[in-house]
Amino acid sequence: MYTQLAPQFANTPEGIEAARILGKCVHCGFCTATCPTYQILGDELDGPRGRIYLIKQMAEGAAPTEKTRNHLDRCLTCRNCESTCPSGVQYGNLVDIGRKWAEENTPARPLGERFTRWALKEGLTKPALFNSAMTLGRLVRPLMPNGIKRKIPEARNKALDSSTDPYARPNTQHERKMLILEGCVQPGMLPNINSATARVLDALKIQLVSASNATCCGALRYHLNDQAGGLENAKQNIDAWWPLVESGVEAIVMTASGCGVMVKDYGHLFADDSAYAAKAKKISYLTKDISEILPNLQNELIQLLGTDQKPGVVYHPPCTLQHGQQIRGKVEGLLSSIGIGVRLCADSHLCCGSAGTYSVTQPELSEQLRKNKLGHLNTACEESGAEVIVSGNIGCITHLQQEDKPVLHWIEIVDQLISKFSKAR
Numbered sequence: 001m002y003t004q005l006a007p008q009f010a011n012t013p014e015g016i017e018a019a020r021i022l023g024k025c026v027h028c029g030f031c032t033a034t035c036p037t038y039q040i041l042g043d044e045l046d047g048p049r050g051r052i053y054l055i056k057q058m059a060e061g062a063a064p065t066e067k068t069r070n071h072l073d074r075c076l077t078c079r080n081c082e083s084t085c086p087s088g089v090q091y092g093n094l095v096d097i098g099r100k101w102a103e104e105n106t107p108a109r110p111l112g113e114r115f116t117r118w119a120l121k122e123g124l125t126k127p128a129l130f131n132s133a134m135t136l137g138r139l140v141r142p143l144m145p146n147g148i149k150r151k152i153p154e155a156r157n158k159a160l161d162s163s164t165d166p167y168a169r170p171n172t173q174h175e176r177k178m179l180i181l182e183g184c185v186q187p188g189m190l191p192n193i194n195s196a197t198a199r200v201l202d203a204l205k206i207q208l209v210s211a212s213n214a215t216c217c218g219a220l221r222y223h224l225n226d227q228a229g230g231l232e233n234a235k236q237n238i239d240a241w242w243p244l245v246e247s248g249v250e251a252i253v254m255t256a257s258g259c260g261v262m263v264k265d266y267g268h269l270f271a272d273d274s275a276y277a278a279k280a281k282k283i284s285y286l287t288k289d290i291s292e293i294l295p296n297l298q299n300e301l302i303q304l305l306g307t308d309q310k311p312g313v314v315y316h317p318p319c320t321l322q323h324g325q326q327i328r329g330k331v332e333g334l335l336s337s338i339g340i341g342v343r344l345c346a347d348s349h350l351c352c353g354s355a356g357t358y359s360v361t362q363p364e365l366s367e368q369l370r371k372n373k374l375g376h377l378n379t380a381c382e383e384s385g386a387e388v389i390v391s392g393n394i395g396c397i398t399h400l401q402q403e404d405k406p407v408l409h410w411i412e413i414v415d416q417l418i419s420k421f422s423k424a425r
Contacts, residue, residue, distance in 0.1 A: 001025040001052075006061030013272055014097050018059050021094045024087045025052055031081035031091070036351045036369055037074050045071045048081040048091055055098035058105075069102040074365065076358055077223060078319035078351040083326070092324065093268070096222065103225040113361075117224050120357045125184050125216040125233070167191050169198040174207040178293070179241060179249045179286075181263065183256055184216045186394045193394065196415035197255050197290055203304060203418050204297050208253065211240040219262035223356055234266055238279050245282060252287045255411065257393040258356060261324035263287045289321060290411055291330040291392060298337050305338045305417050312341030312386045313413060314377055316400065318393035319351050331392060331410055340413065343384040345376035354399035370399060381405065388413070 003022045009015030031048035032038045038047030045054065054068050072095060079092045108114065178201065186193055198208040215236045222230025241252065254260030267284035270276040294301065315331060322328050332342045353359060353369030377389050377400070390410040391397050400407045 001027065001056065003056055003059050005059055008061075009059055014100070015059065018055065018094060018097050021090050022052065022056050022059065024089045025049075026087050028086065030084050030086060031089075034080045034084045034349065036076060036078060036080070036353075037365060039350075040365060040368055041074075043071075046074055048075075051075060051095060051098065052089075052091070055094055055101075058098060058101045064102040064105050066106050069099075069106050072099050072102055074362060076319070076351050076353070076355040076369075078355060079323040080319060080349060080351065083323045083349070096227070099223075099225050100227055116360065117357075120360060121221050121224055121226055121229065124357075125220055167195045169195050169208070170202040172202055172207065174202070174205050176206045177247075177249050178206055178208055178251045178253050179244050180208050180210050180253045180255070181214060181217060181237070181259055182210050183259055183394070184220070186256055189398060190394060190409070192412060193255050193409045196409070196412045197253065200294075200411060200415050200418060201253075203422075204300050206250075209244065209249065211237075211244060214240040217259040217262045219258060220356060222262070231269060234262075234269065234280070235276060237263070238266065238276060238283055241283060242279055245286065249286070251293060252283065253293060254287060254289050255392075255409065256395075257289055257318045257321035257325065258395055260287060260289045261320040264325060289325060289327060289392070291321065291327060291334070294414075295330050295334050298334060301334075301338055301414070305414075305421055307337065307339050309341070310339045310417065311388070312343065312384055313388050313390045313410070314343045314345060314380045314384065314386045315348075315410065316345070316352065316373070316377060316389060316391040316396055316407075317348060318391055318396050319355070321392055322349065331390075335410065335413070338414075338417070341384065341386075343380045343386060345373075345380035347372070347376055352396050352400055354393075354395040356395060359395075359399055366399075374400060374402065378405065 001022050001024075003019045005015045005019055009018070027049065029049055032044070035047045038044075044050040051071060054064070054071060058064050058068070075095055077092055077095060081091050082089070085091070109117070180194060180197065182194060201208050213236070216233045217237065218230035218233035220230075221227070221233060252263065254263065264284050264287050267281040270280035273280070313335070315335075317328065317331070332344070335342050350373070351369055352373040353366035355366070359366040381387065381389065387405065389400065389405060389407045390413060391400070391407060392410060394409075397407050397409060
């Protein structure tokens with residue numbers, strides 16, 4: 001798809017990148033078959049191919065309208081289309097550019113929308129503020145509508161017995177060390193995910209460390225069109241992590257695939273920044289989802305847990321893992337190797353509707369996708385006998401919560417088994 005860039009974009013990094021990506025598109029339409037919003041709305045402009053045409057029009061100088069912006073807003077950025085595309089179109093990068101252009105060249109959003117987006121950017125990316133709000137939310141949780149209640153997980157009882165705190169992290173020193181991004185909302189909403197990760201790695205003789213001055217990965221701001229703010233978050237993380245990188249940490253571990261896909265993109269985002277390009281490239285290289293770490297330690301896990309049959313699970317692979325990071329099969333393979341039967345549901349490639357802040361900014365579409373996904377997941381549980389659903393991203397985990405069937409991070413299952421086996425010895 002040839003694009004004649006308008007003068008205002010012709011010599012800009014964004015324009016050059018957009019033209020390069022657009023040049024790979026051959027209009028085949030394979031992407032529409034796997035686009036969740038196209039499947040629901042049936043509008044070509046609410047599918048990847050239609051949005052690509054809208055972005056091409058802007059690149060060539062056409063003025064975007066509020067309709068243009070709305071079609072781009074309704075994209076989940078699930079990147080399922082990238083997995084489907086035979087031409088390798090980097091749609092995720094292109095839609096970020098298109099959203100920026102549309103935001104800059106259309107009338108200001110209504111006041112309510114602006115406030116919501118501001119509150120999301122400021123409230124969710126500041127752990128102290130978010131944690132206070134979460135504490136207050138738990139007090140009034142019974143009074144909340146179900147949609148909001150799902151976003152406020154009940155605090156687990158820390159006093160499981162007189163000596164055990166399920167959120168406790170080991171303080172054992174190991175020669176092998178890895179760095180973790182704590183995340184913005186995860187420590188306040190579901191702190192056990194990172195704690196479980198630390199305990200599992202400790203059992204495998206790896207010490208998990210963190211940098212206290214690290215911040216949000218930047219994805220939330222970046223995908224809400226505050227790209228400058230997202231890049232500032234990224235720079236703060238690079239600066240915070242660099243001393244630990246120089247000290248020899250083996251990897252930067254991600255337990256939320258939505259954060260992982262952003263941090264892995266730092267190298268691309270700072271490729272033209274002379275001060276950060278080399279460091280960002282190294283950070284991206286070191287960044288690994290926890291599902292990439294543990295398969296390399298599979299033999300050690302088998303020694304700890306054996307291969308005898310254990311209760312099965314139904315696994316929901318997050319879009320940011322299977323499409324954004326192109327990681328498939330690793331969770332299933334790892335859990336199967338230690339005796340946990342894993343079932344995928346029908347249409348496991350489709351988004352659940354969480355998509356970062358999408359469930360807030362596009363609640364109707366998000367809820368429809370959630371209902372579709374839960375229908376398939378619950379059917380898979382009934383057919384397989386599994387009583388637990390697992391995933392690998394906090395957004396999916398909280399979005400899919402339901403009263404009668406827990407949704408956990410799969411690392412919590414591994415942690416529970418290690419604790420059970422260690423007590424049995």
